[in-house]
Amino acid sequence: MEIIVAKKAGFCFGVKRAIDLTFKLAEKGKEGVFTFGPLIHNPQVIEKLKSEGVAPTDDIDSPDIRTLIIRTHGVSPDIYEETGRKDYELVDATCPFVKKAQRFAETLSKEGYQVLIIGDREHPEVQGLIGFAGDDVVTVSGSEPLPAIKHKVGIIVQTTQPFEVFKNIVNKVIGVATELKIYNTICDYTAQRVEETIELSKKVDIVIVVGGKNSANTTQLFTISKQDCGNVYHIETSAELKKEWFTDTEKVGITGGASTPQWIIDDVTKKIREISFRR
């Protein structure tokens, strides 16, 4: 059984940066270090951080906080304002690419555009972007029809959205808007990971997508793999692997999201190799 692990699987630049920042704080043995919401969408990483003394919190008013870490997805300006007034230290681990998208949302709003955000409005990144986009903002996801829009529209896109979704929505918007400013804020690394996963899913018998079930970009890899491969599983850890998945397989593809740590990918690879030997 041949195992191919996607080169782009695992931590992206922004996640790596946030994890490094956070573990460094933990190493210093600081007390009262919290992340505002889970730092990234990977339960195993969050558990590891908890064991190092860094827990997520939803309550920015908690008296226990000494240091609050803003997670990769970013937050809206009102959270910066509120937390800025606190006595505790604020560490901003927002992904630099998300920060860029936030700045563009602000620019578009200042320039008088109705801001259209392509993405999942419940996702924390989009929630943050909405905050930067001013009062005249609408969101749309790939599965929704285009909402009513104005004639002067500015577009930004959630950094982890597939290019096809972005393209389809731009196509609808150009039929309505007459002045359109578009910032393609899709993260290059994400785009490449999606591309690599599509190619991978075409040449293997089974795809194992590794990563948080709550991770949007990991779930996206699962959906995309299913287009070209009939045999796709989304797991968080090697414990979920089942021998029977591999009975008739020659080639296994392993991919993972931007928030999937290398150690879990390695562990999954090892376990599949063991299953392969025992056949």
Place this chain on the structure above:
Amino acid sequence: MEIIVAKKAGFCFGVKRAIDLTFKLAEKGKEGVFTFGPLIHNPQVIEKLKSEGVAPTDDIDSPDIRTLIIRTHGVSPDIYEETGRKDYELVDATCPFVKKAQRFAETLSKEGYQVLIIGDREHPEVQGLIGFAGDDVVTVSGSEPLPAIKHKVGIIVQTTQPFEVFKNIVNKVIGVATELKIYNTICDYTAQRVEETIELSKKVDIVIVVGGKNSANTTQLFTISKQDCGNVYHIETSAELKKEWFTDTEKVGITGGASTPQWIIDDVTKKIREISFRR
């Protein structure tokens, strides 16, 4: 034989305005009235204007000029500058929608965008737009591959281009540019005329496209009609009509470009009606 004449066939707002302006000048019996190039792309109208004493000229330095009319397609800023220094009167008959596109080209250039003009680079409208777009300008037509473009691109489109061409090129550009500002400068009236002609060509046995052979938007109607109707002819006047075209036809569709005068459309309709009676 049923004859359906497209409602949107014939002079558009900008052409009507230019013709009115010019005939008014002719009526006043002014001497030395010239248009810079043919006022519109319709040889019959140009002949009519000549008989009223208004001739096209390519030479803005001619000593015969007392009044120079800038045609509907507009001119580049250097022509305004040169002609502005002359002693003669300048009458600007540029279509207001083209003027708008010229302003957008200027804005994009000032804002640091590489300006991409979608259209036919040899067309006088596009030549004018190029002049307003500054030094960093590229053009692309519907049949060409996308030229090398930068990451910050501003798009305007020749007012008479089909929406599909615009859409296809935008689709290519969003795969390359990361910041994109788009002004959809396609004239609404043109878009509606194209739409109506497509519908017309689907329900008739023959389409007669009336208008200047040198008119880009009329030629476009010819090309578009051929997609849904096997029997399409492009004529300038009723003299070109042939009886044998109509031997097996039940329904005739007549359409015309933005520069086709009503009198020619009426004449063509009358002649087809005569052919129909004589069958």
